[in-house]
Amino acid sequence: MAGGLTSTLLCINSGSSSLKFAVYALPVVDQGQCLAEGAVERIGQSVGRLWIQTANTERHEERGHFADPGTALAALFRSLDTLSCPRPAAVGHRVVSGGPRRLEHTRIDADVLQDLRNALAFAPLHLPAEIAAIEAVSASWPEIPQVACFDTAFHRDIPEVAARFPLPRNLWHEGVRKYGFHGLSYEYIVSQLPDAGRGRSIVAHLGNGASLAAIADGRCLDTSMGLTPTGGVIMGTRSGDLDPGVLLYLIEEKGYNGPQLERLLNRLAGMLAISGVSGDVQTLLAQRDKEPHVAQALDIFAYSVRKTIGAYMAVLGGLDRLVFTGGIGEHAAPLRWSICRPLEGLGIRLDPVANTEARRCISREDSPIEVLVIPTNEDLTIARHTQRIAGLA
Template sequence: MSTATIPVLALNSGSSSLKFSLYLVNDTGNSQAPHLLADGAVERIGLPDSRMWLKRPGSSPIENSVAIRHHHDAVAAVFSLLSAQGIPSPQAVGHRLVSGGPRYVNHQLITAAFRADIKNYFRFAPLHLPAEVQAIDAVTQHFPDIPQAACFDTAFHQHIPEVAARFPLPQNFWNEGIKKYGFHGLSYEYLVSQLPLNSKERIVAAHLGNGASLAAIQNSRSLDTTMGLTPTGGLIMGTRPGDLDPGVLVYLINEKGYSGAELEHLLDHLSGLLGISGISPDMQTLLASSDPAAQLAIDMFAYSIRKAVAAMAAALGGLDTLIFTGGIGEHAPLIRHKVCEALGFLAMTIDDRANAQNAPVISTPTSPVTVRVIPTNEDIVIVRHTVRLIQNKPA
């Protein structure tokens, strides 16, 4: 490709959804911000009432009710809708992949060999990787000449020191790649890019959504994070429990006869906020409920976060900045208040009015710890890495 601005499509696949953003990106590698052409999603893939929508900046969304059986159909539908709206066709596609397992540490171009091999690592993110690889295969099938890149959430955490990354298990497990990988790395990379460069600043970033994690960051590197081998551990999440006493799993196997598949279903789909409340995994729904079980789920969620903030601060030897991001982190003042109110011993004070308004800075002017709310944008990180890889430029 010649030096120019090129349209790059970022795809983020879920088990029953496909989110997309198309950006016009300068391929010279400079810092000019990509220009958003359109974004949207295909939702409820495989269900009778599947739908898709697309929005261009400054315009109302275009919505279609369409029969989308699987991710192959979804990818074709996205390209067709972009073309029908007269939007430039993508010249490259970047995919968010939650994990690269022990082999794929850095973002990379997708080849036939990669497509075959990455399927060996589904066990490191069984809830996410299969759908993400389906989207890669679909683009390859429908548009074989378009270059594609795999952008890994785990890449940002690759420098976590062994003292934090290793589980207290025998050496052979470490040798086999059983360790802490960390996730939400594309989000954390974006947050770091939005801050003034200060190598000494000690940052705890909280990505709070249906999936949730924290990262301890200094000098633009992750030093520790709450998620571990898979995206199931760490904080309480929408349908995932976060960290559990391993004895609970042994009990379920020995006393209740749970199989591996039944445990996986319990941990990935029936636990977390849904399991506690018995109502919903959705924080907005719980916040609007007067049910005591919903309140308990909210309180336990906030409690798990503030404990983790203190742990990440300990890993950093102190705290200068706390960042909230993700759907809950950006839009739920009550959750931020519940997290921060008990962290006064870390020298942070919150401006309640700024917090209620989801302001960019919600700490008081005299607070030694700055508390920020930064909307994340993983797609910009994906498209920048995609162009860099196509141009064969170093990170």
Template structure:
């Protein structure tokens, strides 16, 4: 009989710490509890914990000054609720750089290396690293596993990874890393034997990207050096003409902090609409708000362009998968993004699409279009179980 292992998955962001607690036995996983420590670094911090059925079992107001405090507060709640003793903690780490190409057991050397990567993702890496260190401080003997959002893309050919910049910058690590890799890994596992020769996965959420996969291997992706690149997102602009940045620096007096706020927090759907970064809000408002309508139109147009570009890299398209919060739930975005792609053999069935069915392509569509919910926490749990308990 296989042993049961309890695995905590932590995803520390700039203002929240999401978690999921899994029981894993014999390759089967079941959720024990999940939730979030929210509003880290702001007033009104709150911890919410739900059981396996989604029912609230804890909700408390806490001062969550920084990620370490949030992780400690979560462990306090776990103990108060008498949740099972942990066997391993898995972490989603946004950036693994050029050399971390697979999940790894956390060591002091790995932490030191991740700290050297902070400059590559200054908004994301400090919280992730602090989460790892907070667990180690609380439970120093508890194994931890780091899963890198960039690792999936490390098999891309150099022509896709390189920017057209001098060689010394490539050697210094300035390259297209890609992100959402843990989500893409999960979708690949969910597809199983159904992985086609030419596949595009569209992870559409507040952060959004796509990956082109050829014969099960990553070929290209839309995000680049940072998660701000690619196509338009909730609060990020996607790719910009470098001249725009130079203009803002030289003519408008922007400094690095102002540029960071612009490209990470003030652009994208929010910047264009002036209303919200939430797609549902914008879809509801676009009938009476021209700016909301333009934001949605631009978003769908840029998704369509990205599909076309990646299909060109693949030499055609056999399957398109939508995932992420928007990809899974916004039927209107899926429909509008796929309009005009008949030349790729792609046709959407409106009834299937509106009801969020698994397959939303029409019966005569040469390209299958599917909607598959992602589960990054579960992917992290699987990696952690495989590394720490390889015999099951």
């Protein structure tokens, strides 16, 4: 598979029920040479699926029971051996949050791993699987360096006026603050902008998890997610921002405890809760004209994103560019239209044909604000940092 190459990097993006990966040739330059990519899906379910697509169009696929991330990674390693992929020189992991102690991409050692275990409260949906993946790699390849690439790193210097919650100061010192997420995606998008992000940009990373960032001179000035990836705009199954009184009501009047609140806010809320059908946007778009609750869920999502765009135009003092990325941002043209159409008075004017065709530039020629659709590439960002930190450049 590797065409004679003997040195590679493995990039791992672990989720609660899936594990995505990509193999890059060393050295990683420009857009990188991706030798293979794939996923292990439906981890923990009775029947899961592993697939690998190589650069030379060879495809490997198998079904089986992948009980946990460790089992999934073991199957992945076996499959890479089957495809004659060289053992990687280093492994880079997307890590959603390192909590207050880890805000820079770093090589993983025992201290880093312990800090991740101590930070579980900051990303309870993501960190357990990410830690399990790190431990599984260590068990199989103890001699290979591993690097943690944090989604929070891009936002580490946001101004305190945006990062501080209106709570007692001791909580700030304990790490209760806005961290922001999707940083690997934002970093990649900035690297693809013609001025390297020196203008005033809003980037909307819209997927099942969705957030926006206000960026000027390549620096994040504010972002919609907060202490955890639950905050900000509404999402597929996450609530986004809520009046804290709602939580007090659920605790005092409905008897919710912590685990019940976590499940409600992260798994049963968002567009799933409003539509009563699904949190998946493609499913909802297919039923929008037939189900009023589905249409309402999509309208509220678009409203939530649009309101945040307006707020970030105020943060930036104007806007030069709006960028859509992520699964919804890249592929859901009707939602891009719903988000942007009411913003014409603020200078965001979409070309309906360019939007439907998902061209790179989807704004009209007379639009004061440029609107772009740029596919993200978090794996390449991970590969670049892993190469640098592992000393393989």
